[in-house]
């Protein structure tokens with residue numbers, strides 16, 4: 001997969017907290033100062049256990065959730081900027097760009113296709129609505145042609161336009177969701193676990209389709225999955241999250257072969273590897289304890305309550321997320337020594 005070096009999206013110390021009614025303090029600290037970029041035309045995979053903040057990060061990047069702090073730059077334009085000091089207070093005045101022109105360029109495909117499609121609308125109306133909102137069709141005929149073309153693109157028939165979502169299988173519903181996202185000719189798509197709710201037998205079809213679309217339309221993806229095995233083949237690079245923090249990010253091959261963060265090492269130890277040498281070398285590591293609550297995350301390194309290598313410093317001081325080898329970032333004190 002070729003990708004030019006141009007950064008399409010750049011996110012710096014992005015933070016999203018959800019206030020909790022009746023509870024003092026910051027609330028749910030769902031995304032904690034996450035930094036990464038995505039190059040134009042590439043796929044960045046994003047993995048981590050359920051509840052670690054992947055969806056929140058994806059939606060905050062699109063400003064479907066308003067960030068609590070940090071910076072988002074898209075295609076050279078600052079969409080949001082609110083740098084926070086060490087005490088969590090804003091350092092200056094927040095910059096918040098009008099998102100309307102970017103709503104078309106930046107799309108999302110949801111995890112649960114049935115919940116994301118309005119049951120009272122036909123498939124044609126669902127796709128047509130996206131075209132109408134952004135005034136992309138010159139005439140009624142033009143609009144119909146666009147709907148037909150989109151349906152064909154995602155492997156559905158013209159007559160499917162008159163049917164309702166419940167008349168479709170999960171895989172077909174997800175195709176409708178993809179057609180809706182593509183209808184507005186986007187540049188960037190957050191694919192939020194688009195195949196997790198689908199039968200295993202059709203998962204690869206949908207993944208292949210997304211890859212074909214990417215090639216054809218030059219799309220850039222943030223591809224979220226809870227499982228490394230889903231994203232390892234389709235991602236140029238992969239980021240790993242734990243309890244709201246990005247703990248490691250690197251080239252897909254490199255991250256799979258040489259994970260440098262203890263959490264990534266445990267994640268990978270659970271993924272079967274076809275290479276017998278690598279399989280022997282890679283002992284299954286089982287983490288002890290539960291994931292702490294993001295309402296009250298551990299101080300210092302958020303992973304220290306479960307990390308097999310945790311030392312005194314880990315519970316006091318949060319490790320910095322930095323580039324340890326070219327293109328390979330991680331946040332762990334072990335790597336500093």
Ligand SMILES: Nc1ncnc2c1ncn2[C@@H]1O[C@H](COP(=O)(O)OP(=O)(O)O)[C@@H](O)[C@H]1O
Pocket residue numbers: 018028030048049050051052053054055056057294
């Ligand atoms: N709208 C919301 N209001 C309050 N808390 C939320 C909201 N959305 C997500 N959370 C919480 O934020 C954390 C991260 O959730 P989420 O981003 O959905 O994780 P993931 O997608 O990795 O499973 C979880 O603790 C979740 O309960």
Ligand code: SF4
Pocket residue numbers: 261262263301302303304305307308309310311314319331332333334
């Ligand atoms: S900083 Fe400490 S607790 Fe955190 S991953 Fe590294 S060794 Fe483990």
Ligand SMILES: [Mg+2]
Pocket residue numbers: 054055056193
């Ligand atoms: Mg999610």
